[in-house]
Amino acid sequence: MTLHMKILAGVVRHIILLTTGSLVLAPFIWMVSLSLKPPAELFSSSFTLLPEHWFAVENYTKALTAAPLPRFMLNGVIVCAAILLLQIIICAPAAYALAKIRFAGREVIFGMVLIGLLIPHQVLALPLLILCYWLGILNTYAALIFPFVVSPFGIFLLRQFFTSIPDDIIHAARLDGLSELSIVWRIMLPMSLPAVIAFSIVSVVSHWNDLFWPLLVVQTQDFMPPSLGIVTFANAEAGNDYGPLMAGATLVVAPLVICFFAAQRWFIDGLTAGSVK
Amino acid sequence: MTSEQSATVDRQLRIDTGSAETLAGYALIGPALVLILVLFILPTGAVLAIAATDWHLGAKTLSFIGAANFTSLLADPAFRAALFNTAAYSLMVVPSTLVLGLSLALLIESGKTLRAFYRAIHFLPFMTSLAAMAIVWEMLLHPTIGLVNQVFAAVGLPTANWLRGESTVLPILAVIGTWQSLGLALVLFLAGLKAIPQDLYDAADIDGADGVLDRLRLVTLPSLAPVSLFVLIVVTLRAFAAFDIIQVLTRGGPGDASVMLLYALYRESFEYFRTGYGAAIAVVFLVIVIALATLQARVVNSRASHP
Amino acid sequence: MASVSVRGVSKSFGSTPIIDGISLDICDGEFLTLLGPSGCGKSTLLRIIAGLERQDCGTIEVAGSKVDHLRPKRRDVAMVFQSYALYPHLTVSENMALPLRMRRLSALQRLPVIGALLPNTHSVSAEIKTEVARAAKALGIDHLLARKPGQLSGGQRQRVAVGRAMVRHPAVFLMDEPLSNLDAKLRVQMRGEIKELHRRIGVTFVYVTHDQTEAMTMSDRIAVMLDGQLAQVASPQQIYTSPADRRVAELIGAPKINLLEATPRGEGLLAVAGSTLALDSKLDGGNNITLGIRPESLQFAERAGLNTLTGRLRYVEHVGADLFAHVDVPGSSEPLVARLPVELASSLQSDQSVHLRVRREQALLFSADGRRLSEGDDQFTQLRSCAG
Secondary structure, eight states: OOOHHHHHHHHHHHHHHHHHHHHHHHHHHHHHHHHTTHHHHHOOOOOOOOSSSOOOOHHHHHHHHTSSSSHHHHHHHHHHHHHHHHHHHHHHHHHHHHHOOTTHHHHHHHHHHHHHSSHHHHHHHHHHHHHHHHOOOSSHHHHHGGGGEEEEEEHHHHHHHHHOOOOHHHHHHTTTTHHHHHHHHHHHHHHHHHHHHHHHHHHHHHHHHOOOOHHOOSSSSGGGGHHHHHHHHHHTGGGGOOOHHHHHHHHHHHHHHHHHHHHHHHHHHHHHHHHHH | HHHHHHHHHHHHTTSSHHHHHHHHHHHHHHHHHHHHIIIIHHHHHHHHTTTTHHHHHHHHSOOOOOTTTHHHHHHHHHHHHHHHHHHHHHHHHHHHHHHHHHHHHHHHHHTTTTTTHHHHHHHHHHHHHHHHHHHHHHHOOOTTTTTHHHHHHTTTTTOOOOOTTTTHHHHHHHHHHHHHHHHHHHHHHHHHHHTOHHHHHHHHHHHHHHHHHHIIIIIIHHHHHHHHHHHHHHHHHHHHTTHHHIIIIIOSSTTTTTTOHHHHHHHIISSOOHHHHHHHHHHHHHHHHHHHHHHHHHHHHHHHHHH | OOOOOEEEEEEETTTTTEEEEEEEETTOOOOEEOOTTTSSHHHHHHHHHTTTHHHHHHHETTEEETTSOOOGGTTTEEETTTTTTTTTTOOHHHHHHHHHHHHSSSTTTTSSHHHHHHHTTOOOHHHHHHEEEEEEHHHHGGGTTSSSSSSSSSHHHHHHHHHHTTTTTTTTEEEEETTTTTOOOHHHHHHHHHHHHHHOOEEEEEEEEOOHHHHHOOEEEEEEETTTEEEEEHHHHHHHHHBBBBHHHOOOOSOOOOEEEEEETTTTTEEEEEEEEEOOOOOSSSSSSEEEEEEGEEEESOOTTTEEEEEEEEEEEEEEEEEEEEEEEOOOOEEEEEEEEEEGGOOOOOTEEEEEEEGGGEEEEETTTTOOGGGGGHHHHTTTOOOO
16 A cells, blocks of 8 residues: 555545544534523524524523432432442452352352343333332432342352452461451452452443333432433433533533543443443 | 472462351352342242233232233234334434444554544443433424424425424434444444454455455355344344433324334333233233344354354 | 575664574575574574564575565465464365466456456366375375365375465475474374475575474584574574584583593593593693584493593483483583494493593584684585585
């Protein structure tokens, strides 16, 4: 290939990728753009990226006050943090037992984990809803958290990692007097940090973004996580008040997008691993 | 080390005898095991059981009706529409995601500059809240002030009320679905491309297959075949589980033109409270997912045994 | 068939120089081995000859004409890769036929369905098939033609890779560590087969390895590469008995050559390890030098005397017919290794004092900067070009 053709190919590559990239980003750009504009400009037939009259403060103020958006975000943080914490507390010892301890019934239990991995959550929504009703936890944080406290995917992923840790390290830890549980916390988990991070990303992203389950178990805005909150916001009074609505959507999407750009490699690796489930 | 010492060490290593190890195993896995039983295994059994009844959510009585729910599903035009729509939607989303994902991956990998940047921006939709972005899509597709119609009108293309037209609603949902899954396919293909040994390209150069198309046909595409099958299944599973965009954008409308499996499940179970009927849909959905997942496991295994 | 000339070739990756101004003439029909530790640039030089890598400066000539502007497929070279690089989705016969198909069939003729309809495709394909079958038979893999690479053992894959290179009848065979993925036993066998192949087809072979045994057993000449430069180009025997410098001497030979600090005393005398050796060389007194003695150049002696070194036996290793005595001598932290007949085993005990006589005609002297100091200096330079 001559030098000219190489340069030409490079230019064509960038042109195509920039075009597809901007098409993919168009909804995000438009969302932010509208969130900065006053109502009058939304209906103007000529589209501009930036507003003539900046209306950002008004839109974002309204998004934060008219609907309990800060509340949704806080709910999201509480629910995601609680789910992740409980998942790790429950899954790590289980993964360790499946990876490194021999006991009767281990294969059967691992089989159950695989079955759990296979079943889409929506299939179980109905019995789980009834269970939450029996427990009297409908319309509370507990209903949002409880069905997810054990993650077959988490057990599976951590087990894969734990299996690759040499037995000798565990033997050495036992000789040093560590209990089985402290081997999990002080040896296995720190040594499996990449898996823990990948799993954390999958867990937080999926529960921050989940709509299906919150839709079933939460009726009042006090407990709504961000995705359900913004949808409720869109259906309610703000339905035609597009500026604040877009400001709200921006705020719901922003935390994960910021984390994504800060730790791109981790997000991509984690979520691709998560897609296998 | 004396034999006495080594025996002590042995005991410590094996946490004493077998029964102690068994005990430790159960103690560690206990909480997870109980929760898996309560949250996964028993509910699955419950769904299968409820699917064989005529139960309405909240009703005090129910009776066993066998496979009647399934036979009426087959006769139900709304369910048939849901199955048809899900299949049609998947048939649009899956090929376009695969073709676009592969083309973009090849394009990104063909140069050395800005690789991470292009990967990141194409991946972004995959990790953002689809519910929130669906609201943005609604604005984009707004019949009067939406960007899509504004642009189409400006360049002389026909405009439409995309989400309210029976013939446009599924394709437009498929566009959104592709937009969301594209990044996943792209990243999986990029990983597959990275795994192709450079030696194969060198061998192709020496053997005389050094044109772009020859290299693609001789090395790149055959090497990507297992990854492609994997991406195909993952994206199909996601397409079959489409829910958020329907709930936010169309609620299955107009008519039943955009009802899909999960939305039908949701509507029957939790809006119409025809719980037994909804459970039957859940069973159908489960069967489809298990079939696809079994295929996926086979692909993963065959990939592991033939590197 | 063709000679290969490398003239002043240099290559850097970023700011790291990999190859530093190498010139080398490889004769028509010669088996030349590029030997060196990993990272010395030998594989890069091979890839530059193949055209897979572009040199920063210098030229490559094949059969007397420059090939720098030619792509790999036009250079009339074939290559066997360390990983074999077989196309995993093609059968053995398709793998072997590929270089011929790419050359003899047009792009249109290679298309799946359309190609079959075009005139000539059929006859050319049949011809290719015959040639592949012939090559496969010669390599003893004719029963594997329908299999895929994934169903073959390492040795079979290796043969297929050689077969794919062979069918084209290239002017030059390039081999990049082709045996390093095989187990020890198979490696010995394949060594013989490749040498036999070279003898039979008689084309130029350029063979890259880090294994001195492969280099010593197979090559007509060895080019020793160290840190991107050629340290010596000579026949295996010359490389062993007459290394150009200390690094080459250390690279070749197992166990490694013994190196001792020595001080010339004038009149051919050398003070080393507490003894004095009488060597015939005309050395000036003063400057410290290094004495190199191969393990087999040391003989057991009953008592101290002329040209003997005295030390304390650390331990003895038995290797069948011979034994290696590890002897601590004054002034050296490493023990001296002597290859002695196994019959001596009973008379050797650890910690006893032993005397070793140096065969002085086999002793090698190196200056402080590592260069060889002795009579036969001229023969290294002369062997850089083809002996004919």
